[in-house]
Amino acid sequence: MSLGQSIEIIPVNTIDVVNPRARNRRIFREITTSVAELGLKRPITVRRKETDNETRYDLVCGQGRLEAYQTLGQREIPAIVIEATSEDSAIMSLVENCARRQHRAIDLLHDIEGLKNRGYEYDEIARKTGLTVEYVKAVISLLENGEHRLLRAVEAGQVPVSIALLISQTEDTEVQSVLQQAYEQKLLRGQRLMAAKKLIEQRRRRGKGYKTGPRRMESASVSSNSLLRAYREDVDRKKVLIRKSNSTKSRLVFILEALRRLLAEADFVALLEAEKLDTLPKNLVVRLQGTT
Structure with a gap:
């Protein structure tokens, strides 16, 4: 993949x-x-x-640096300008995410989904x-099935992606065997x-994803097993x-007997x-006097 490129100073708002x-x-x-103290280390x-009216740019890498410039009120920013297709840009962005020392797994997952949606x-x-x-x-x-809770756990390093996939494909009654395995x-x-x-447990009670508003309704029909489980828990x-x-x-x-x-x-x-420690709370005095 050969990409032409140059370094330019371009307006932030483009x-x-x-x-x-x-x-x-x-x-x-x-x-x-x-950025404020040392300047921009890398464009x-x-x-x-x-476009019809002006030259604009799609960001490939450096969202944090760009937003820092915007926060500091800068109107222009040094940039490596490449000549590439949107598909090539998406791949470059994904590669940079993979190279981060502390990348967010959820970013990588959505980028992977984006490539799949483009036909790869x-x-x-x-x-x-x-x-x-x-x-x-x-x-x-996991993404296609809306397993946002499992994805968040994968991102946090709490659950390996292979186990998260098994949980998503397993009925609630069999999940414990997955954990045992x-x-x-x-x-x-x-x-x-x-x-x-x-x-x-949260996934069972609240669903696969994070939703706002009223909680989703569980199954309209309540089984005898679920009623028994709820009774036992209570x-x-x-x-x-x-x-x-x-x-x-x-x-x-x-304590009362010791005080007596x-x-x-x-x-x-x-x-x-x-x-001057000869006072006691009224309720305690009443109990010491044998009155209930």
Whole structure:
């Protein structure tokens, strides 16, 4: 792929961000501070496109640097201007994402989906991005099925993409076997295993994706198993509450009996009066007097 290019100073307001990405605020502040104090270390990369009225540019690489310039009120920015097709630009953007030291997996996933939508086959995407065909197939499957919770877990490094794909393809009743398999293969252990269990429960209760507004309705028909499970969960919660209540009651009885014995000692009462500690809460006094 041979691309003509040159370095130019171009107006900021002529640049279009074709595939905008959410930025980490802390990292963005660091970029902005660096640009303000040291200047731009590396030009952004843009693709020239001719329109009817003016020359405009599609951003290929450097969204953070561009936004830092905009934040600082700069009107022009140094840019490497390339002559390339939109497909070539998309691939270049994806390659730069892959080269980041701390790239966001969700950006890579959406870029991969973009290549698939442009007609590229799985093996072509894998060859252009340096990823495996299995990985490409897995992430596209998750995206097509709206598995945003699983994708977020993959991005955070909580769940391997292979396990996320298995979960998406498994019925809720069989998910535990997937976790068991992942545990035995040492793919999920410790905190990652606990996070995966929490994720699966949230996915079961709230759905695959993150939605605003009213929560989605579960199945209109409620099975006897789901009712029994809900009943047992409620019983378990109440048992825990009862145990805590009994424990608190036992401690209170112990404290009251200890106070009765201490207050029966004249020397102890005299010491409390000398230190001006001879007052008690009304509810405690009532219980010490044996009144309920």
